[in-house]
Amino acid sequence: MRVPKPGSGRKTRRHSRQGIRGDEPGDTTQCPSRRCYKQGKASRDKGRPESIRNRINAVNWCRDLSRTGNAAVSLITDGNSILFIRRNERKDDPWSGNIALPGGFIKPGESPEQAAIRETSEETSIKLSADQIIRRIDPMNTVSNPGVSVYPFIFSVQKFGSYRPGDEVAEIRVIRIADLQFSPSPADYGGSYVYDGWIIWGLTFRILRKYLGIQ
Numbered sequence: 117m118r119v120p121k122p123g124s125g126r127k128t129r130r131h132s133r134q135g136i137r138g139d140e141p142g143d144t145t146q147c148p149s150r151r152c153y154k155q156g157k158a159s160r161d162k163g164r165p166e167s168i169r170n171r172i173n174a175v176n177w178c179r180d181l182s183r184t185g186n187a188a189v190s191l192i193t194d195g196n197s198i199l200f201i202r203r204n205e206r207k208d209d210p211w212s213g214n215i216a217l218p219g220g221f222i223k224p225g226e227s228p229e230q231a232a233i234r235e236t237s238e239e240t241s242i243k244l245s246a247d248q249i250i251r252r253i254d255p256m257n258t259v260s261n262p263g264v265s266v267y268p269f270i271f272s273v274q275k276f277g278s279y280r281p282g283d284e285v286a287e288i289r290v291i292r293i294a295d296l297q298f299s300p301s302p303a304d305y306g307g308s309y310v311y312d313g314w315i316i317w318g319l320t321f322r323i324l325r326k327y328l329g330i331q
Contacts, residue, residue, distance in 0.1 A: 186255075188232035188267040189219030189320075190244065191327055194275055196294075198324070200316065201239060202287040213286075215316045217268070217323065218242075220284075228267035236271075240288055241280040244271050253326050258319050259305070268323045289314065293328070 192199040206212045218239045222231040251270035296309040308317035
């Protein structure tokens with residue numbers, strides 16, 4: 117992972133396409149600590165094993181400062197269909213490659229609903245507002261990260277307009293609820309929903325079951 121130099125627009129843009137936004141090593145305008153810059157500078161010594169560790173540590177340090185440890189997601193529906201995303205493959209994403217709902221970690225100072233709205237905009241270009249929230253589901257925990265509480269919000273839209281995948285999203289689909297086929301696999305996770313090669317399982321599956329009133 118290449119750490120951009122401060123003020124280098126070209127490298128910063130290339131870095132952001134890998135799914136890392138804002139508070140980057142070397143981006144002292146966003147990160148509240150000079151430690152990121154120092155680690156980023158040290159990491160430019162190419163060819164040394166410790167430089168790789170420095171780069172990873174610098175990114176992780178910034179990430180720890182920019183989020184609370186909890187997350188929020190948006191289930192967007194017109195009553196008949198739901199919007200899903202397929203996440204990009206990323207080593208630093210615990211849900212890498214999964215079919216999911218738009219969402220992500222809550223930043224300090226944000227409410228869960230503010231985080232859900234912001235992440236939805238960043239990942240799909242869809243602009244939501246708190247007035248569109250029709251239901252709040254109680255926080256849920258993930259199996260892979262049990263210490264993370266995820267706050268699901270149900271947003272109502274009259275129709276799905278334009279949307280565009282953000283840096284962290286490979287594909288977006290709006291799927292009719294009636295077209296979701298239940299599968300008993302994986303049994304350890306209570307099953308899944310399947311549609312045209314997409315497998316909706318894990319936390320997203322559980323949120324969907326809650327929304328549909330299926331226990």
